[in-house]
Amino acid sequence: MRYSKLLIPTLREEPVEAEVVSHRLMIRAGMIRKVAAGIYTYLPLGLRVIRKVEQIVREEMNRAGAQELLMPMVQPAELWQETGRWGEYGKELLRLKDRGEREFCLGPTHEEVITDLIRGEIKSYRNLPQILYQIQTKFRDEIRPRFGLMRGREFLMKDAYSFDRDEQAAKASYDKMSKAYHRIFERCGLKFQPVEAESGVIGGTYSQEFMVLAETGEDSLVACDSCGFAANVEKTQGKTCPRCRGRLITHRGIEVGHVFMLGTKYSEAMKATFLDHNGKEALSVMGCYGIGIGRTAAAAIEQNHDTKGIIWPLPLAPYQAHLIPVNEQSERVMITSELIYGTLSNLGMEVLIDDRSERPGVKFNDADLIGIPYQILVGEKNLADGRVELKERRTGKITKVTTEEVIDLVKKLVLPDARPDES
RNA sequence: CGGGGUGUAGCGCAGCCUGGUAGCGCACCUGCCUUGGGCGCAGGGGGUCCCCGGUUCAAAUCCGGGCACCCCGACCA
Known part of the structure; x- marks a missing residue:
């Protein structure tokens, strides 16, 4: 492409509003512009990087046997009332009404919508497992959006959901996704560390976070210097490794991905059942798997820059x-x-x-x-x-x-x- | 949501205290000049001074209310 024909509005001066280096450099390099707090336009150069991340994610999801679909951003209140999250989710859930006074929300995540789909379409164990994913715009009305694409209110996320016939099969799906995540962040050229984590509001039995290591990261993690155990700080107290009693070292990181074993929390609440090989009704065992697309791009800059600007890893370069x-x-x-x-x-x-x-x-x-x-x-x-x-x-x-x-x-x-x- | 701060040209800011023609740097436009690390000279365009109200002969400036944004703390990809 010819530079003279492209909109790449670079800035000489440091934007004062931007605190962290990835945010500053994305603004200066003409990749993003702010529209409102935590809401950004991706300019041509920024979008190309976003597309690179998306494409790597897409290829690895497909390789792992996941299928792409696209769900709506606007979701009806009824689905959220079924799981009880309409009441639990709090102010982060942006609620709105249509002209007929019906209540909706902007989707911060899609467990309800996907579970609704699956309960209607999957009736037999023969149709399991299913792993479905989308790359879509999410909205979370964050208390305090900051750091540009690192913590926006509107952001691009890859979210995947797995449905299996039992715990064991669900674990296999979970492992498949975890393995895909390793490939994704390797291909992006990032130094990262998977850690054991709490599962938060999403709920479920256990989970793993994928942290890109960077001094400026918002999160702390600990890693054992002898056995390779790693966890986020909330998960581990004490200075010694719970596995091998080795020494734990603290690092800073940016959470770019998260994999959860959900169990039957949603399938139970929403009655997502199928008939097993005995003709008996059973609940799908679920997992969900997120990757922040823009955050991954931002993390790449946190890890790869100098005083003059960004140093893109080749696979993400615009x-x-x-x-x-x-x-x-x-x-x-x-x-x-x-x-x-x-x-x-x-x-x-x-x-x-x-x-x-x-x-x-x-x-x-x-x-x-x-x-x-x-x-x-x-x-x-x-x-x-x-x-x-x-x-x-x-x-x-x-x-x-x-x-x-x-x-x-x-x-x-x-x-x-x-x-x-x-x- | 609590604490702190800011709102004046696209960006960065001064002016506000002490009311009286709205300014500076960068960017932008025109012409000349220049071409190996953000040149030089000359000319020029661009403003609801965040919004609403009040005080005053007169408000960017003083007073009241609102809104937006930024920074620091508890949640999240």
């Missing part, structure tokens, strides 16, 4: 290569740039070419801020020797090579991770 003609008035620079741009694009790469009529310093600084992992600099200076520069954003390392070589190099660096361009 573009894979950032081509900078240093002086767009030089014919030679432009011819070489266009050649590289065309060739890389034809190879299926996502290339951003900065064709703006800006001074070099502006382009360099914007490039470092936006944080695309590979920059290709084309300027008179090196072109005199028939060379261009390949700069790695993370290390700042510059390699001077010929045009043919840079195409070959970037191809090798980028294509093993290349995904089809969804836009």
Whole structure:
């Protein structure tokens, strides 16, 4: 894509409202803009990153045998009254009435809706297990939204729900999802730690949180230095590991995913039953599994940035290569740039070419801020020797090579991770 | 929801105490100039001073009420 045609409103100055680095950098890099407290517009660059996260999540959910569906954001009060959560959920549940004075809420989660679906459609053990997921906008009227996409009121979440014939089968679904989560966060290029956790308002028997390790994280977790046990702080008292009595070390983290064994809490309340192989009525055993999409993107920035800006892990980068003609008035620079741009694009790469009529310093600084992992600099200076520069954003390392070589190099660096361009 | 703070141009702020022509930097537009790290010169556009009410000859400024947003504490992907 051509920079001059894109809406990427970068800012030189620090937005004062933003406290944490991911929030600041997302605003400065022109990825998001605030509409109201905890409610944001994703600009083109931000949306591309969101789509990258979504796509990885989608691929791994599908690989694990989950099926994608899409449920409504507006949900009728009746379903919530059935489980008793209309009364329990409190002010975080944003309630509204339609023109006929019927009560609804904006969905903060979808156990009621999915259980309603399944009880109507699944009547036999032969149709179990079912794992269904969606990537959808949630609304939780948080007491105090903050930190940009890290804790918004409106946010994108992948939520999955499993239905099984018994505890044992449910555990298998749970393990499948847990394994998928490991793959997802690995593929996103994040350092993370699964921890044992409480199950909170969602209810259920046990749960695991997936924490991205970052100093600025809102959550604390403890990890054993000898046996690998890890838990969130509420779950563990004491300084010694409950498993092996080793030493527990505290870390900060950002909760990006959560897997729950729900048991029969919802199937019982909503009478989601099926006939087992003896023809006897039985309750579905459920699990639910969330991933904060925007929060994952924000966590990636918390973990990958420097004083100049964002350093995207390649799989989440809005573009894979950032081509900078240093002086767009030089014919030679432009011819070489266009050649590289065309060739890389034809190879299926996502290339951003900065064709703006800006001074070099502006382009360099914007490039470092936006944080695309590979920059290709084309300027008179090196072109005199028939060379261009390949700069790695993370290390700042510059390699001077010929045009043919840079195409070959970037191809090798980028294509093993290349995904089809969804836009 | 409690405590603290802010609301003036797209962004960052000054002006408010002591009422009297609404300002500065960045960004934006035009022209010239410049092109390897956020150039330079000249000209220019842009404001319900958060909203409602009050005091006053006169309110961004003083008073009352409301709203929004930010920060600190208990819940959550």
